[in-house]
Amino acid sequence: MKVGGKAVAIVSGGMDSTVLAYDLAQCYELTLLSFNYGQRHAKELQYAARTANKLGVPHHVIDLTNVTHLLGGSSLTSGNIDVPDGHYAADNMRITVVPNRNAIMLSVATGVAVSIGANVVATAVHGGDHYIYPDCRPEFVKAMDAAMAVATLGFSAPTFRLFAPYVHWSKADIAAYGSSLGVDFADTWSCYKGGDVHCGSCGTCYERREAFNDAGVPDPTVYLATPDYSDPRKVLSRA
């Protein structure tokens, strides 16, 4: 048993949750959970599996497509709605929201935690997500922690809690910390479009590039295109 106990970490295969996995593996006996919610970029799940292999920890992929087919309208799951290009901004990124996704994933992860006796459920929500996604905000983590505690009272580990260590961090903070932990960011996937290489022009690709740049961490990513971010309408000198 490790000093922190047992943790269940929700890992998408992106930068933030991959850093979270390396972070927790230091002190917790770790189980990784990924969710297939019909996302266009389901290839991120292969990256989560790669991290599980490197860390030598169990990894479960839970198929939520039966759930999310009812939660229509998001460009992350609907093949017929385009992922918006350009910088993250509420107006064009709202369409990427899957209704209540994080509460659903945290509820399921809490059930798994109860069933294996884990005392922590961890999520890599971070400060950069707050503006657009209500279920990435500190208020949500706090309220959900309270709800999960009473939901599992008498069944979960006595010290059970939701843990969102990066909720006040920027993505650059996470990149810098991950670099210090030895994370190979080539083992992570961000692009919402889910092509062969990162597109370079969607909101997550922008965020990814900016995080490496701001953190002064080398960016190992191959991008299909380098857009002129100063004018999102001026798209994109494709490679």
Added chain:
Amino acid sequence: MKVGGKAVAIVSGGMDSTVLAYDLAQCYELTLLSFNYGQRHAKELQYAARTANKLGVPHHVIDLTNVTHLLGGSSLTSGNIDVPDGHYAADNMRITVVPNRNAIMLSVATGVAVSIGANVVATAVHGGDHYIYPDCRPEFVKAMDAAMAVATLGFSAPTFRLFAPYVHWSKADIAAYGSSLGVDFADTWSCYKGGDVHCGSCGTCYERREAFNDAGVPDPTVYLATPDYSDPRKVLSRA
């Protein structure tokens, strides 16, 4: 549009949630959600469908078996663990708990509510469930309501809330109220064993029979056996 707005009700096909559906149908444009979580008594879902037909409202069955196969150990989902006989009591009914089931179902229902613009998610948890199931208690409903509100802020209807009108009621109260609403209880299923008729000897059959009896409502149920409830070890003059 009905005066209450739109509601999503979680309906198992049991007595309580069937009464809830009839109750809400008075004032809300209603959508029924049922969950297949691999329960041995999945035939209850046919009863939920019957209620949806009678009320003329949409009914979605969401398959959560991909989720619950990871939440092992409950006799409600594991074919190799027997459902305990006898009166409900913590010691022998704890084994029927699916970890965090209600939080998972409410999170999914909240996502559906956001996607269809419903202002209410309703659940038929009641006072009789409190002792055993933490996720049926008023504290849970309150905490979960707060969590879902912040999770969906800016996306859910402005008056969005979780609604658990029977959380302080007994099952007999629900039976009496349902009777006054004209619910045909032959359209409901309780038995955890999921046989051809109600077994009469499991905890839910006991509860069902007791509720009708206490409410003075005729019980239309065919039971396989009538056990001596005064001594649960003295089982069961099977029919």
